[in-house]
Amino acid sequence: MGSIIHDEHAKADAKDYVESRGLKPIILHLQASGGRTIIEKIDRYTNVGFGIVLYTECDVGAKRDSLAYKWRARQNVVFEHGYLIAKLSRARVAALVKGDVETPNDISGVVYIGMDAARKWHDEMDNELRQAGYQISAPENPLF
Template identity: 65%
Template sequence: MFNLLISGNSESWNSSPFELERSRAAVEYTADEISERYKFFDEKAIQELKSFPSLFVIENEALESRIGYIINIRVRQNSVVIDFEFDPILPCLKIGAIEDLRVDIDLGKWELSRTHWVIKDEPIFEILVRKGYISQEQFDASLALKEPSAPVVSPVNEGAGQFNSSQVFIVHGHDEIAKLEMADFITSLGLTPIILHMQPSSGRTIIEKIEYYSNVGFGIVLYTPCDVGSKVGDLTGKYRARQNVVFEHGYLIGKLGRPRVVAVVKSSVETPNDISGVVYVSLDEQNIWKETLKTEMRSVGYQV
């Protein structure tokens, strides 16, 4: 998830703050599900928006674009005022970069010609690294700079055969809304959600981070339609979760045991068919999934 702010004033990003008509904030070019979560700018929405990376762009890329963060949001009757700062490590994006990212970030046909603020459900840093606009080293250094302010969870080692029943490990793909909703739900139960990218690496590789932070009593794996896959020769594909999600699902089953891991499935997503006895729960609009998850957690000793 990231913020994309586009202004027709070439001096908008010279200094903070920036003021925008409220009707153009978190509404235009924003998916309905995302817009409903953020367009009212309540306290929770503001905190989440401040945690997302942001691209600051001048209409039609008249100047180079910048990467940074929103640090404060003030809501007025007809406008929204944001304070912002640029990332001191990440470079400017050359003129034409945003256009080059059009497909990757789902940029609307005339979007670059319109002053507005949109929230995009795309992994912007992953895209920028893959396209060569920033290096992995620059991204790691930028992340390390922000880590001290990120919510940090210390894993609890309760000994062999014991499980930490105050934390829940959440595995997710690119669906940020599903991830945020699940984290909100776990927090509402008085538990601590552990989301891997929010924990400091401290020099660890991804697999080492998974090992280090998965000393929990329960794991939730979000199967969301992030990828498309099919057998060789098939003309049509099926929606699938990201490969890391399937891998971490299997890892948690091996480490915690099947009763302590539940997969939550959003929409029509292909699920692995070679693991028997796996619990799959539908992320339904009636929120029945919440009661189902509480039942599963209670069965392994969680007080929820």
């Protein structure tokens, strides 16, 4: 499992979810760089069966000449999301969205799942993983 993240709470929630399903998370920023450029690092650590990208309220942005600012994920997250889609396919990448984050609107067919407090996103992620061929069942003793 691959994961690209910035928000520490969202990262921990996603990591706990992945582990609770018996899968091993690979959190990109925790992997050694070994002198690699960021794109080389992404390429090395994304030989996975499924990728999860976290869109969190890390940046703000607006259209030119507008004062209507919106929360956005970091620009590198959007780039890395696209890279994962190109490498793994849209069917093997899901984006978890925490908060009121603007998502790219020109990528049709991309799965965006809201990280809600009731954790209904777990069921949605389970469905995405099953669709990608994973044998997923709800944990008997959920960690959260």
